[in-house]
Amino acid sequence: MSTGTNIRTYFDGQWHDGDAMIMRAADHGSWLGTTVFDGARYFEGVAPDLAAHCRRVNASAEALMIDPTHTPEQMEQLIRDGLSAYGADAAVYIRPMYWALDGGDLGVLPKRGATGFAICLEQIPMMPRDTATTLTTTRFRRPVLDDNVVNAKAGCLYPNNARMLAEARAKGFGNALVADATGNVAETATANVFAVRDGVVFTPIPNGTFLAGITRARHIANLRADGVEVRECVMSFADFHAADEVFLSGNMMKVTPVSRFDDTQYQPGPMTRRTRDLYWDWALSE
Numbered sequence: 484m485s486t487g488t489n490i491r492t493y494f495d496g497q498w499h500d501g502d503a504m505i506m507r508a509a510d511h512g513s514w515l516g517t518t519v520f521d522g523a524r525y526f527e528g529v530a531p532d533l534a535a536h537c538r539r540v541n542a543s544a545e546a547l548m549i550d551p552t553h554t555p556e557q558m559e560q561l562i563r564d565g566l567s568a569y570g571a572d573a574a575v576y577i578r579p580m581y582w583a584l585d586g587g588d589l590g591v592l593p594k595r596g597a598t599g600f601a602i603c604l605e606q607i608p609m610m611p612r613d614t615a616t617t618l619t620t621t622r623f624r625r626p627v628l629d630d631n632v633v634n635a636k637a638g639c640l641y642p643n644n645a646r647m648l649a650e651a652r653a654k655g656f657g658n659a660l661v662a663d664a665t666g667n668v669a670e671t672a673t674a675n676v677f678a679v680r681d682g683v684v685f686t687p688i689p690n691g692t693f694l695a696g697i698t699r700a701r702h703i704a705n706l707r708a709d710g711v712e713v714r715e716c717v718m719s720f721a722d723f724h725a726a727d728e729v730f731l732s733g734n735m736m737k738v739t740p741v742s743r744f745d746d747t748q749y750q751p752g753p754m755t756r757r758t759r760d761l762y763w764d765w766a767l768s769e
Contacts, residue, residue: 512582
């Protein structure tokens, strides 16, 4: 089942209207989970950092030993061609995807040069400006590179994220604040995370257990260019309880305020709004 509406699919050399069938039962990606994707956004007539997302999906494919079939430039042009069917007021989620088609040695190792490719465009609205979520802890943790392909945006990582999210929802919260293998905060189940205290913005330093997102990097650059001190550092759950503001950073919604972490309450504050305003100003100026 799709997440959005008004879907368009690029597959097998052409654009198709609707949620086209793209995988076979014997595809390596179907039965062994060798799939990667990336997510970009189109809104108000712009697709911010689209080239970076196209580069990253190729890097993710290589991390799973899948050979990319398109250059980032080719991918970007295909996406822009597909977006031409949507109006400038449409909010579209852009998802280029690769998967392995065939198995090599013992069927487990992907066969080099055998790659499936598709692009899915779905209309998914952006959340209203101050729509907030809530956070709680989870017993599930982010893996390390020795355990899983944390250097890729890989489909096989998401069942663990789903367990985190299901636990949080069962406790009555919207998302989970997740620890790494050593117990420090890494991110949430679905997005990178920032905390604000005394006018300084803090975010967990990338340590190889989570993807430091493209939108995360854009927020850091925008804030620093605007004179805000941003620190990437090791963070504990106590740091988030002590924060004045907390917000999430993800490609799907860009900036999501947090109103509560367990029994700690926050208000969507001025730094959260500033981060969002800076992002929109940057995106619409590109």
